[in-house]
Amino acid sequence: MSKYKAPSYHKDEFNCPRCEVRSPQKWYKIYRPKSDDTPIMNKVVSTPGSFTGQTLHGSWSVDISICQFCSEYSLWEKGVLLYPFQTELPDAHPDMPNEVKGIYEEATKVFKHSPRAAAALLRLAIETMIPLIEEYEIEKAKLNTMIGILVQKGIPDHIQQGLDTIRIYGNEGIHPGEIVLNDDEEIVFYMFELINDMIEELISRKTKIRKAYAKIPADKIKGILNRDRNSKPKD
Structure with a gap:
């Protein structure tokens, strides 16, 4: 090569x-x-x-x-x-849903000209992504509400923090406030990595584990179920 x-x-x-x-x-x-x-x-x-x-x-x-x-x-x-437009921004995660990928790629195209606009689009991307995660069955709602439901369903603290980072910085892109995103491209650049991390944590990792688990022979699965049943505390 x-x-x-x-x-x-x-x-x-x-x-x-x-x-x-x-x-x-x-x-x-x-x-x-x-x-x-x-x-x-x-x-x-x-x-x-x-x-x-x-x-x-x-x-x-x-x-x-x-x-x-x-x-x-x-x-x-x-x-x-x-x-064609080229960028050093990371490519969309392979498991990113198509509806989210389109928004993500739009954000990569505007980042060079407006980090604020890119941040706002990335916020929209996770707002679109959460209801698509079959594992959690969350209906479309305000982003803050959907993240709260994910917390109730037991997502790790670092996932909540990642989602809220994108939510808050993205909101600043829509409604300028305390954070001047056009002066802080580094944090917006990191948001592209962060949304890929969220895809890996919330979608890819569980899918990979399930596929591997599904290949375990049936008699071994039966033994695992018996173990778990016997390990539960008795009343």
């Missing part, structure tokens, strides 16, 4: 941000000179390790790299990859 090479401006080869395959890239420039209103597409011919395109001084210009494996394009401006 070839070593990963991050997408880089005017480089001849890197892992394509569209298909993720390490592949040669061809570069093109789209620009509009100050003296003309007609956009021009100019193929840039480059050799390995160098960029030999014409220097242009138009009123605006963007670059396009074309992956030679998937034939898809990536859009660059002033050396910065604009599309």
